[in-house]
Amino acid sequence: MGSIRTLLGALYKDDLRNIGESLGLKKFGIAERKGAMVEALAGFILNHPEDWLRDLTEVDLRLLKKGIEAGKDKPVKMEILPIPSALEGLCTIELKFSEDLEGSFVVVSDVYDAIRDKVDEVIALKEADGSFQLDRMILSILNIYGMVPFRVFLDSLEDLRREAGFRPILLEDLAKSIILMMSRIDTGNQIYLATPYMNNPEMILGLRKKNRSSKGSRYAKIDARRALEVAELMPYGTYGAKSEEGQAVLDMLRALGYTEEECMEELHDIWLNAQLPMKETDTEMLFGAVEDVVDSIGKFDRYEECIRAIADYANTVPKWILRGFSANEAGTLKVDIQVEESAAQAEADIPDYLRKGLPQPDTTTDVSKYGIAIKRVGLGDPCPCGSGLTYGRCHGKHVN
Numbered sequence: 001m002g003s004i005r006t007l008l009g010a011l012y013k014d015d016l017r018n019i020g021e022s023l024g025l026k027k028f029g030i031a032e033r034k035g036a037m038v039e040a041l042a043g044f045i046l047n048h049p050e051d052w053l054r055d056l057t058e059v060d061l062r063l064l065k066k067g068i069e070a071g072k073d074k075p076v077k078m079e080i081l082p083i084p085s086a087l088e089g090l091c092t093i094e095l096k097f098s099e100d101l102e103g104s105f106v107v108v109s110d111v112y113d114a115i116r117d118k119v120d121e122v123i124a125l126k127e128a129d130g131s132f133q134l135d136r137m138i139l140s141i142l143n144i145y146g147m148v149p150f151r152v153f154l155d156s157l158e159d160l161r162r163e164a165g166f167r168p169i170l171l172e173d174l175a176k177s178i179i180l181m182m183s184r185i186d187t188g189n190q191i192y193l194a195t196p197y198m199n200n201p202e203m204i205l206g207l208r209k210k211n212r213s214s215k216g217s218r219y220a221k222i223d224a225r226r227a228l229e230v231a232e233l234m235p236y237g238t239y240g241a242k243s244e245e246g247q248a249v250l251d252m253l254r255a256l257g258y259t260e261e262e263c264m265e266e267l268h269d270i271w272l273n274a275q276l277p278m279k280e281t282d283t284e285m286l287f288g289a290v291e292d293v294v295d296s297i298g299k300f301d302r303y304e305e306c307i308r309a310i311a312d313y314a315n316t317v318p319k320w321i322l323r324g325f326s327a328n329e330a331g332t333l334k335v336d337i338q339v340e341e342s343a344a345q346a347e348a349d350i351p352d353y354l355r356k357g358l359p360q361p362d363t364t365t366d367v368s369k370y371g372i373a374i375k376r377v378g379l380g381d382p383c384p385c386g387s388g389l390t391y392g393r394c395h396g397k398h399v400n
Contacts, residue, residue: 067107136231142195146320163224213330220324274314
């Protein structure tokens with residue numbers, strides 16, 4: 001395990017200058033020796049842990065806490081992070097990749113010694129002063145809208161503050177929020193705040209212009225109760241987990257054998273994938289939790305229930321493209337799927353006395369157990385079994 005001086009020493013001088021600025025240290029001069037820069041940074045991180053720990057987000061602090069609890073030089077599995085982590089950039093953790101643990105991290109050895117008695121103190125302090133709750137509310141709003149003008153964000157934040165019974169929020173509180181600093185996007189015409197989950201803000205703005213809805217250019221007024229539920233679920237930030245549709249998906253995932261943690265991770269992925277128009281690849285990702293275990297589902301009716309549960313949930317979540325309205329509310333971008341049995345499964349469902357007179361399917365017929373079709377097979381279309389007959393005269397006579 002390397003020391004923080006070793007890790008800092010492997011960086012370029014420009015990187016060291018950036019770390020110094022993020023820690024609030026004096027700017028390093030152009031002629032500053034690299035060794036002196038490394039020593040100054042390492043000395044500050046190791047000797048003044050309270051100063052930089054207080055500037056970390058809740059996610060990073062709780063990540064460090066897990067690393068401390070695991071023990072010195074012990075790897076810990078990386079979790080879903082709702083915002084970029086500053087820890088690797090500060091050289092306080094090392095990322096590890098292995099077949100057993102996949103992505104994991106280890107708190108750097110000498111950093112571990114410096115912070116092991118400090119992390120809990122800083123977490124307790126930030127919980128007491130409301131810093132964590134404020135950041136959760138901020139993230140919740142950004143996750144609902146995707147991108148939102150600052151004025152709309154402030155109105156929504158005030159609604160959440162009142163619903164939560166949180167103390168009045170001052171501008172200096174917002175100025176200290178690392179999440180707000182990271183989320184600002186200036187498009188030239190407008191200042192937006194964007195969720196850290198958004199990879200391509202320009203694409204979302206373009207899709208907003210292209211996908212007009214009945215709501216026009218208005219931003220949805222957020223449901224404060226639902227938004228606070230999102231805040232409670234951090235780090236996932238998944239909308240609607242406690243809604244009827246969200247609970248139906250979670251129950252379905254549990255029935256398919258997913259653990260509680262895996263259920264939340266899968267619902268989180270479904271929520272993210274529901275944000276985009278349903279192209280073929282996006283559709284595959286949206287229903288990935290079911291497709292991954294399709295062989296264990298058994299009956300077709302059960303498979304169809306699973307797919308429809310996801311589609312129903314996806315149509316109720318606020319969409320970034322629709323400025324926080326759901327597809328159901330806006331009347332557009334709905335996930336409207338039709339689920340059909342593949343030819344092999346359809347034939348298996350036909351009674352023996354009917355199957356005898358049917359042409360046998362070609363050996364090149366699709367062998368997938370079930371399929372998701374955007375368009376239903378018409379009665380006059382060729383039967384998917386490959387018999388050469390129309391669907392209405394072949395399997396369409398016996399399978400609804």
